[in-house]
Amino acid sequence: MNTDNLNQKQKDAVGTMEGPLLILAGAGAGKTKTITHRIQNLIRNGVHPSQILAITFTNKAAKEMRTRVFELLQNDVEINRPISISEKPFVSTFHALGVHIIKENSSLIGLSRHFTIYDRNDSKRAVKNAIEELELDPKRFEPGAILNAISREKGDGVTLASYRERAKEFYQKIVLSVWEKYEKTLQKEKSLDFDDLLLKTSLLLRNPEVLGRYNKIWKYIHVDEYQDTNKVQYEITSMLSKEYRNICVVGDGDQNIYSWRGANIENILNFEKEYPEAKVIVLEENYRSTQNILAAANNIIQKNTMRKEKNLFTKNNEGEKIELLISYTEIEEARVIAENAREIINSGTSAKEIAVLYRANFQSRVLEEAFIKKNIPYQVLGVRFFERKEIKDILSFIRVSLNRESTNDFVRIINVPPRGIGKATILKVIAGEKNTLNSGLKSKVEQFSMLLDRIKEVAKKDKPSELIKYILRESGIENLYKNGGPEEQEKLENVRELATVATQYDSLPPEEAIEALLSNAALATDQDELEKDHDAVKLMTVHASKGLEFDYVFIAGLEEDLFPHQRMNEDEISQAQSEEERRLFYVAITRARKKVFVSYAQLRTIYGAQKVNTPSQFIADIGDELVESKGDVDGYQEPTGVKAIFIDF
Numbered sequence: 001m002n003t004d005n006l007n008q009k010q011k012d013a014v015g016t017m018e019g020p021l022l023i024l025a026g027a028g029a030g031k032t033k034t035i036t037h038r039i040q041n042l043i044r045n046g047v048h049p050s051q052i053l054a055i056t057f058t059n060k061a062a063k064e065m066r067t068r069v070f071e072l073l074q075n076d077v078e079i080n081r082p083i084s085i086s087e088k089p090f091v092s093t094f095h096a097l098g099v100h101i102i103k104e105n106s107s108l109i110g111l112s113r114h115f116t117i118y119d120r121n122d123s124k125r126a127v128k129n130a131i132e133e134l135e136l137d138p139k140r141f142e143p144g145a146i147l148n149a150i151s152r153e154k155g156d157g158v159t160l161a162s163y164r165e166r167a168k169e170f171y172q173k174i175v176l177s178v179w180e181k182y183e184k185t186l187q188k189e190k191s192l193d194f195d196d197l198l199l200k201t202s203l204l205l206r207n208p209e210v211l212g213r214y215n216k217i218w219k220y221i222h223v224d225e226y227q228d229t230n231k232v233q234y235e236i237t238s239m240l241s242k243e244y245r246n247i248c249v250v251g252d253g254d255q256n257i258y259s260w261r262g263a264n265i266e267n268i269l270n271f272e273k274e275y276p277e278a279k280v281i282v283l284e285e286n287y288r289s290t291q292n293i294l295a296a297a298n299n300i301i302q303k304n305t306m307r308k309e310k311n312l313f314t315k316n317n318e319g320e321k322i323e324l325l326i327s328y329t330e331i332e333e334a335r336v337i338a339e340n341a342r343e344i345i346n347s348g349t350s351a352k353e354i355a356v357l358y359r360a361n362f363q364s365r366v367l368e369e370a371f372i373k374k375n376i377p378y379q380v381l382g383v384r385f386f387e388r389k390e391i392k393d394i395l396s397f398i399r400v401s402l403n404r405e406s407t408n409d410f411v412r413i414i415n416v417p418p419r420g421i422g423k424a425t426i427l428k429v430i431a432g433e434k435n436t437l438n439s440g441l442k443s444k445v446e447q448f449s450m451l452l453d454r455i456k457e458v459a460k461k462d463k464p465s466e467l468i469k470y471i472l473r474e475s476g477i478e479n480l481y482k483n484g485g486p487e488e489q490e491k492l493e494n495v496r497e498l499a500t501v502a503t504q505y506d507s508l509p510p511e512e513a514i515e516a517l518l519s520n521a522a523l524a525t526d527q528d529e530l531e532k533d534h535d536a537v538k539l540m541t542v543h544a545s546k547g548l549e550f551d552y553v554f555i556a557g558l559e560e561d562l563f564p565h566q567r568m569n570e571d572e573i574s575q576a577q578s579e580e581e582r583r584l585f586y587v588a589i590t591r592a593r594k595k596v597f598v599s600y601a602q603l604r605t606i607y608g609a610q611k612v613n614t615p616s617q618f619i620a621d622i623g624d625e626l627v628e629s630k631g632d633v634d635g636y637q638e639p640t641g642v643k644a645i646f647i648d649f
Helices: 008-015 031-044 059-075 094-104 120-133 143-155 160-166 170-188 196-205 208-217 231-240 291-301 330-346 361-373 389-402 407-413 423-430 439-461 464-474 477-482 486-505 510-525 575-589 617-622
Strands: 021-025 052-056 090-093 220-223 247-251 279-283 322-329 354-358 378-380 537-541 550-555 592-606 609-612 627-631 645-647
Touching: 008 031, 008 279, 021 031, 031 052, 031 059, 031 220, 031 247, 052 059, 052 094, 059 090, 090 094, 094 196, 094 231, 120 143, 120 170, 143 170, 143 196, 143 231, 143 486, 160 170, 196 208, 196 231, 208 231, 220 231, 231 247, 291 322, 291 575, 291 592, 291 617, 322 330, 330 354, 330 361, 330 550, 330 592, 354 361, 361 378, 361 486, 361 537, 389 407, 389 439, 389 464, 389 477, 389 486, 389 510, 407 423, 423 439, 439 464, 439 510, 464 477, 464 486, 464 510, 477 486, 486 510, 486 592, 550 575, 592 617
Parallel strands: 021 247, 021 279, 052 090, 052 220, 220 247, 322 592, 322 627, 354 537, 354 550, 378 537, 550 592
Antiparallel strands: 592 609, 609 645
């Protein structure tokens, strides 16, 4: 076996074949190479491929690992027996593993092998139906928030029966009643939701006979991105490795950024407590980034206390310093980023090797506009601003208030937020048969019609930004999102950003301003979808960038309360949240191979009001010796401790 392309620490990991093994792999340290070579080495030493299990999180990561393993096995002339299809290592995501185990044991939980899997929309629809059946107010008990609560419990390994025993508080009882209805729907339709794929697997493995069978099948367990495991994923891997204790986990606590969806950093921090005999190998040599980028990353992450000590280094060149871009407003910030991206492209770099990262989705809007103006091809990973559902909903309210013949807009928002108006009723209203409705339904439709009348009046006399605030408030959307979970909070931020967008039309006469806003929004949404591999600058949240790498990375909006992020309904963030924000910035910096640009704006318009910003603490933490500054404001002076002042102009 040729190990010339492995460093000594990687060779140690590959050569450790028995017992628990913790591989702490820093960003860009070659963890996938290490895992795949370890699997190859196990097979070369007589382990049957079918006895090896490797689990990761994303389909992309699983596909890459599977491809690399099979290539290594096919090209290894010293493996002198054929690798049949049945003897291949089992490489999959956690959820695919769950499907495999559930299908093989489906009769034990009252399912057939051909059970249906609910996606998020299916689940949300079923939860909404449950809320309505219970005659609860969906404005007060938002379906997405209830589903998030159920999902979090399932991720913690909690069953409906066990939740029933501890549901004592008012909201818990509401969740319980909805969960019971939701569970009956799943059972009736012989279906499982995404969380059930893990929870049911965990429950099946608690059956000694079932667990014994899989303990005999998979004797060598590998878990990638172990820092991202939640409680039920931890339980699955712990049970699968129970008999032989040949478990190799690979991860980096410094890249734990998903606590909001249940990922528990304690799983990797406490690995040695669960397995006292574990061998620990730290991969610190980075093959991706320059020395300056790694020095900045190390300076950032060393301030965290919930971590295992690790210090990235590289044999790569020193590279350029971190460049600080200082702008007056977020519009200028976007322009400066676009101009720098244009210079990089003109110097010969492919556009797809440039990424612009931001903390919150609403930031993409001004960046997109700047890239359009500079004629720079770009691709948003995720949904573009004007294509997000919550943005389309607000624009539909405006359009249908001005044009009652706009059936598509009417159908889109008559139940946003839910008003209990069914499809049959909607069809009758569209057909002009409102008089045939019973008094209750007729009243609901009339109240909605009166809302549209009020919106039309405001549209004709007020500024567009004020109109959007009015719709947000009067429609009930603001309360819907304000009382929801993280997804709903983000939707609220996006809708408030639309109010900011609208301020650029406020100087026009009201009706002309509304027409301009709607026209420009329509043009933006009509842009062709960019191909996945299109040669374009990538725009995405930092969360979406995990696992990716680029030559040049811009990190926008480095301002206190934005990055590190503090939600609008929080007075302050906890230490755990603060450390996760720092890990998120560490992830952002380590996406870059050649150069990092960090940027902030002195003023940022949020929800139509300008806010004076304090530069993010992360900028100072990088280290003065690693930063060179480029201000876009003449006579710029560093702000001194100004904290989130709102100014209504």
